[in-house]
Amino acid sequence: MQDSPISRGFRGRRPPARNDRVPPGQHLTEDFPVLSAGPTPAAKLGSWSFALQDGGSLLAKWSWQEFEALPQTEVTVDIHCVTTWSKLDTHWRGVTIDTLFEAAGLDEPPEAFAMIHCDGGYTTNVPVEDLIDGKAMIATHYEGKPLAPEHGGPARLLVPHLYFWKSAKWARRLRFLEADEPGFWESLGYHIYGDPWREQRYAGD
Amino acid sequence: MPETDERGGGGPRLLWRTAQVREAIDETPRVRSLVLDVPGWTPHRPGQHVDVRLTAEDGYQAQRSYSIASPPEARHLVITVERIDDGEVSPYLASEARAGDRFEIRGPIGGYFVWTEALGGPLFLIAGGSGIAPLMAMLRHRAARASKVPALLLNSARSVEDIIYREELERLASRDDGLEVVHTLTRRRPAGWTGGTRRIDRDMLAELGIPATERPRVYICGPTPLVEEAAKSLVALGHDASLIKTERFGPTGATHGS
Numbered sequence A: 001m002q003d004s005p006i007s008r009g010f011r012g013r014r015p016p017a018r019n020d021r022v023p024p025g026q027h028l029t030e031d032f033p034v035l036s037a038g039p040t041p042a043a044k045l046g047s048w049s050f051a052l053q054d055g056g057s058l059l060a061k062w063s064w065q066e067f068e069a070l071p072q073t074e075v076t077v078d079i080h081c082v083t084t085w086s087k088l089d090t091h092w093r094g095v096t097i098d099t100l101f102e103a104a105g106l107d108e109p110p111e112a113f114a115m116i117h118c119d120g121g122y123t124t125n126v127p128v129e130d131l132i133d134g135k136a137m138i139a140t141h142y143e144g145k146p147l148a149p150e151h152g153g154p155a156r157l158l159v160p161h162l163y164f165w166k167s168a169k170w171a172r173r174l175r176f177l178e179a180d181e182p183g184f185w186e187s188l189g190y191h192i193y194g195d196p197w198r199e200q201r202y203a204g205d
Numbered sequence B: 001m002p003e004t005d006e007r008g009g010g011g012p013r014l015l016w017r018t019a020q021v022r023e024a025i026d027e028t029p030r031v032r033s034l035v036l037d038v039p040g041w042t043p044h045r046p047g048q049h050v051d052v053r054l055t056a057e058d059g060y061q062a063q064r065s066y067s068i069a070s071p072p073e074a075r076h077l078v079i080t081v082e083r084i085d086d087g088e089v090s091p092y093l094a095s096e097a098r099a100g101d102r103f104e105i106r107g108p109i110g111g112y113f114v115w116t117e118a119l120g121g122p123l124f125l126i127a128g129g130s131g132i133a134p135l136m137a138m139l140r141h142r143a144a145r146a147s148k149v150p151a152l153l154l155n156s157a158r159s160v161e162d163i164i165y166r167e168e169l170e171r172l173a174s175r176d177d178g179l180e181v182v183h184t185l186t187r188r189r190p191a192g193w194t195g196g197t198r199r200i201d202r203d204m205l206a207e208l209g210i211p212a213t214e215r216p217r218v219y220i221c222g223p224t225p226l227v228e229e230a231a232k233s234l235v236a237l238g239h240d241a242s243l244i245k246t247e248r249f250g251p252t253g254a255t256h257g258s
């Protein structure tokens, strides 16, 4: 690592001892900042569905009512945004990807990679092994309340061990892929995988 | 699908580079621009941002994102920072930093919230507070290229004194090259004020904005409530969501003024 120049007169507000739950280059926030590339899509629960797809073929699809009737899981997790804020102990409720796969009758995920497709045309890529074994869910509730549209409601992916852009808002479809492909932000210079503990913010990190 | 006409993933690693402050320019009582020398800088596109990293004497570091306010045509990189009083990084950049001081920057970052002359127009820019910074890079680029693309900047500020780049905007708008600048003042207005007199809302966008039928490229930047309201209103007014690009600076910001 190169030596960083001292910024004369800068004194950090926080003690240098790091909280071991805060990855490098991150700082804690109490707030919940919003970041998205375009307008917040209007949620219409009547026409909402979530689908699992393998290549071109549909494996399963749930209406909002059916989705809400699936076994629900609650988690308390830390989240880390690439713009350097982290937030500890956030509470979410939703349906784990394991539950979705089970409900779709999948014993084994058919492929090793997945693309999440969202309203507004956004996509994000995640290896399937980062979605299973309780690591990810399609979240519909935040802090006990239905997820607000600007935070991705009615439903977003929650994959908290990766930078938060991977927790794609307004998720509608999970498509299995044979090989990894960059999603929306990943093709605009952000890291293909996005591990906050390895500070994988941008391509090449 | 939003357009992703920009360069693909991959590419070389973005390195931290040492930036040295050349000049600090007070834009308003709470906002300062820093003109930076950055040896080895890769040219940016208007709308992109950098990550800034400050290092204290004890090695403590803090990192935040700032939009590039200068156009690619300019010799020096400029960032424009609003002081958040209880903030960690912005008070340093907006009050303490002076010519000769050094910190690290990395970038340019972000390939989506970008406008270049080649994309054409009309160009409809909506700003709140320091959210004007990346939009100013677009207007400066437009001027540097002598572009005649019709452009409108709708800028929300608290008062006349809080308008960032006010004189430069007046100069740009007086060039008679198809740029119009409209300010709306949310808190205090001088006597005889003829601009907007409230926060940006749907009626204001309908009345003053570029109509949806002209299919403008829209860039909205500022605190989250302003961005949400403007983007939602424009979609309701018939604008194509895929032509609306947003950048949100702040926290959820119910208390944030502009």
Ligand SMILES: Cc1cc2nc3c(=O)[nH]c(=O)nc-3n(C[C@H](O)[C@H](O)[C@H](O)COP(=O)(O)OP(=O)(O)OC[C@H]3O[C@@H](n4cnc5c(N)ncnc54)[C@H](O)[C@@H]3O)c2cc1C
Pocket: A029, A031, A083, B049, B064, B065, B066, B067, B068, B079, B080, B081, B082, B083, B084, B086, B087, B088, B089, B090, B091, B130, B131, B133, B134, B247, B248, B249, B250, B251, B253, B256
């Ligand atoms: C892509 C991007 C581009 C940005 N470009 C610019 C820019 O050009 N100019 C600029 O001034 N800022 C810009 N920002 C915001 C900037 O990154 C910092 O968040 C901001 O300067 C506050 O940092 P801080 O360390 O002073 O405050 P922090 O220590 O991070 O926060 C202190 C307190 O202030 C609140 N707070 C944080 N940000 C804001 C805000 N914007 N308004 C009101 N309250 C706030 C926090 O919730 C917290 O309570 C940009 C952010 C992003 C994500």
